[in-house]
Amino acid sequence: MADSGFTAADKLADPAEISTAVVVGHIRPDADAIGSVCATVAVLRQRGIDATGVIGQREPIATNLYTIPGCADIQLVERLPEADLVVTVDCGDLGRTGTCAEGIGAHDRVLVIDHHSSNTGFGTVDVIDPAAESTTAILHRWFTASGDGIDRDVAHALYAGLVTDTGSFRWGGAGMHLLAADLIGRGVDTRAVAVDLMDATTPESLRIIGRVLAGVETHPDGPGMTVLTADHATITETNPETIESLTEFIRATGQGVGVLLKENLPGVWSVSFRSTDHDVASVATSLGGGGHLLAAGATVRGTRGTVLAAVRRAVGGHAHPYTPENDA
Numbered sequence: 043m044a045d046s047g048f049t050a051a052d053k054l055a056d057p058a059e060i061s062t063a064v065v066v067g068h069i070r071p072d073a074d075a076i077g078s079v080c081a082t083v084a085v086l087r088q089r090g091i092d093a094t095g096v097i098g099q100r101e102p103i104a105t106n107l108y109t110i111p112g113c114a115d116i117q118l119v120e121r122l123p124e125a126d127l128v129v130t131v132d133c134g135d136l137g138r139t140g141t142c143a144e145g146i147g148a149h150d151r152v153l154v155i156d157h158h159s160s161n162t163g164f165g166t167v168d169v170i171d172p173a174a175e176s177t178t179a180i181l182h183r184w185f186t187a188s189g190d191g192i193d194r195d196v197a198h199a200l201y202a203g204l205v206t207d208t209g210s211f212r213w214g215g216a217g218m219h220l221l222a223a224d225l226i227g228r229g230v231d232t233r234a235v236a237v238d239l240m241d242a243t244t245p246e247s248l249r250i251i252g253r254v255l256a257g258v259e260t261h262p263d264g265p266g267m268t269v270l271t272a273d274h275a276t277i278t279e280t281n282p283e284t285i286e287s288l289t290e291f292i293r294a295t296g297q298g299v300g301v302l303l304k305e306n307l308p309g310v311w312s313v314s315f316r317s318t319d320h321d322v323a324s325v326a327t328s329l330g331g332g333g334h335l336l337a338a339g340a341t342v343r344g345t346r347g348t349v350l351a352a353v354r355r356a357v358g359g360h361a362h363p364y365t366p367e368n369d370a
């Protein structure tokens with residue numbers, strides 16, 4: 043992506059024209075969403091804009107994300123608060139903004155910053171770079187190009203998105219290491235971040251993870267599927283970070299596609315797709331979701347049986363082999 047998008051972004055967020063901004067991350071946020079919200083709020087405030095960070099859901103967010111500086115100031119909202127400017131970060135489509143979607147759809151000054159390959163753009167200005175390892179990597183380029191100060195707290199927030207979205211630097215280009223070096227140079231405590239966001243667990247979580255893993259199923263559809271299920275009873279028994287950690291087990295099972303079925307509300311399933319060699323963004327998109335080529339998701343309603351049947355059809359019809367040439 044040409045960095046000229048940043049000039050348009052700066053024009054939209056010009057403090058001479060606007061005084062308030064709301065920064066929206068996606069629902070059921072991860073560290074890239076929260077890191078992006080915190081960093082953007084801090085930098086807009088430095089620019090003299092009265093910025094607030096929000097997530098459009100009522101449910102509490104994962105407690106480990108509160109280790110990211112600024113997270114405690116993020117509001118869980120039932121509708122988009124009034125502001126001159128809306129910035130969405132890490133949201134692949136309008137639906138991912140949750141309860142803010144209606145307000146954003148009607149707003150005339152929306153800046154979309156994202157790295158999902160399925161994002162077709164829904165802002166006044168869209169800065170979308172599917173080659174970026176994390177949304178925080180795009181933000182770092184924007185802030186650097188515009189001469190914003192990146193202090194230790196902002197660096198911590200940017201690093202949180204980078205280290206988690208790259209699977210601890212397992213996938214991504216050389217640029218992610220240069221970016222990490224820059225952020226570490228600004229004082230980020232990388233060991234603490236690793237414990238806070240990736241390593242910390244409890245014996246209770248391990249027991250639940252063990253139970254879900256013991257229920258693993260395989261199906262022959264398309265390139266083959268490995269399926270884990272966390273039903274609603276399991277989800278209410280534990281915390282979001284335990285459930286999210288389950289995706290790490292299904293990426294490379296030797297079957298083409300790993301699937302995690304999460305019944306977040308009775309009859310409402312978040313489906314996570316992971317792969318190392320098949321395009322799962324198309325699978326998720328065919329179910330009304332989206333994401334990256336090798337990590338995507340969708341929300342499907344029904345019983346476990348009907349949801350699994352829909353997932354099997356989607357994987358059978360859409361999980362085409364991934365080649366580096368079609369990786370964006």
Ligand code: 5GP
Nearest residue numbers: 134135314315331332333337338339340341
């Ligand atoms: P996860 O499986 O970790 O929830 O999400 C993997 C990727 O798919 C993320 O980049 C996420 O933004 C995207 N994703 C997950 N669920 C949905 C969904 O319901 N809709 C869309 N558009 N994207 C999703």
Ligand code: MN
Nearest residue numbers: 074132177207
């Ligand atoms: Mn991301």
